[in-house]
Amino acid sequence: MTGTPSPLVAAVDLGGTKTAGAIVTGAGGLLARAECPTAADGDAEAVFAGVARVLDELSGHPAWPGVAAVGVGSAGPVDTVAGAVSPVNIPSWRGFPLVRRIAERTGRPVRLLGDGVALAEAEHWLGAAAGYRDALCMVVSTGVGGGLVLDGRVHPGPSGNAGHIGHLSVRWDGDPCPCGSRGCLEGLASGPAIVRHARTAGWRPAGAGPPTAVAVADAARTGDGAALAAFDLAARALAAAIAGTAALVEIQAVVIGGGVARSGPLLFDPLARHLTRYTGLPFTRGLHLHPARLGPNAGLVGAAAAALRELPPPS
Structure with missing residues (x-):
């Protein structure tokens, strides 16, 4: 047959x-x-x-x-x-x-x-969110996006935008965002934002290389202070937005993918540290933090x- x-x-x-x-x-x-x-x-x-x-x-x-x-x-x-x-x-x-x-x-x-x-669909099906009924899955790359898994199912919302965490305002008096708001997470934690903040603090790409988040990460691994500060700022902004999401919908885990997430401990170590500062309510603590498993x-x-x-x- x-x-x-x-x-x-x-x-x-x-x-x-x-x-x-x-x-x-x-x-x-x-x-x-x-x-x-x-x-x-x-x-x-x-x-x-x-x-x-x-x-x-x-x-x-x-x-x-x-x-x-x-x-x-x-x-x-x-x-x-x-x-x-x-x-x-x-x-x-x-x-x-x-x-x-x-x-x-x-x-x-x-x-x-x-x-x-889409990231939430993938990671809940075959990746790091597969064992969780409630999770936030994030893309941190050229932009910052997100998707929610609630009660064991991906929750896209009526128009498909639920979990769009990149446009949560984490600095109410921050810089204007192209979306029309101010101080959005995307403007602090995306790859271009990391480059912008590193350059403002004095970092310059080595040789003739382009100013990319990968180049900032390479500099941070050598101990460059401006590069490390840019990643720390991104991690702090992410922590604030994640803590707010945890307070709103009670998630168990956070899965982060995208190009910036591939910097590994440069992002995840300060993120874990800042999360302990922002998750003050008992039901927001103890979030499981995972890099996405399915890569690009x-x-x-x-x-x-x-x-x-x-x-x-x-x-």
């Missing part, structure tokens, strides 16, 4: 720096992967051209005819009801009809979610998980 073939979906992970795509199996394995830079400062069609390039590369794979749907995790905010996205760090996309455009290009149904929700593929796996869940059951 021949078994039912494993379902396949395509996944897209769209951020301010790069756009990635994959063909993903029903068990979360990647059969093919494609990636290109995101033209975040370009016009709307220039940004979509990167998405199209990734999808076109995937469609050339022999497994593509078996792809039943497309899951998309996008920098937010998103509007899952309208199928549109308005990423804070992609200025030309305001209400961009991403679901319709991808459906037109692929001929497949499309499931949209925010990138933080977490957004793809999470977008695929959401798309797989919407497929009709096999006949």
Whole structure:
């Protein structure tokens, strides 16, 4: 007897720096992967051209005819009801009809979610949040996003933006944020924010290298005071936002992924220290802090998980 073939979906992970795509199996394995830079400062069609390039590369794979749907995790905010996205760090996309455009290009149904929700989907399915009924999963990269696992299920909210922790204000009199608020977590803890604060404190990249969060992390590992201070500021801001979330929804664990999280102890050690200062209420203490397990593929796996869940059951 021949078994039912494993379902396949395509996944897209769209951020301010790069756009990635994959063909993903029903068990979360990647059969093919494609990636290109995101033209975040370009016009709307220039940004979509990167998405199209990734999808076109995937469609050339022999497994593509078996792809039943497309899951998309996008920098937010998103509007899952309208199928549109308005990423804070992609200025030309305001209400961009991403679901319709991808459906037109692929001929497949499309499931949209925010990138933080995609991380929560992935880590709750196959990663560090799998053993928890209540958790906050975060992306700390070019931007800062988040997703919530509540009562054993990912909770996207009515428009798909629940858990969007990057735009919690942790400094009520802080710098203006492109979202319209002030003192947002993203402006203190994202990769570009870490670079900005390190440079303000006197750090400069070595040689002719670009000023990136990776370069700041390299300098911090050598004991550079300005670089260490920038990571400490990011960790303190993260601690304040995480403690506020714990007070609001009673989480057990925090899972952090994204490029900045890959700096490891440079971020996690001061974060754990600052969390003890901000979690004063008894029910907010003792949070389990974990790095994400699925690495740079977490957004793809999470977008695929959401798309797989919407497929009709096999006949």
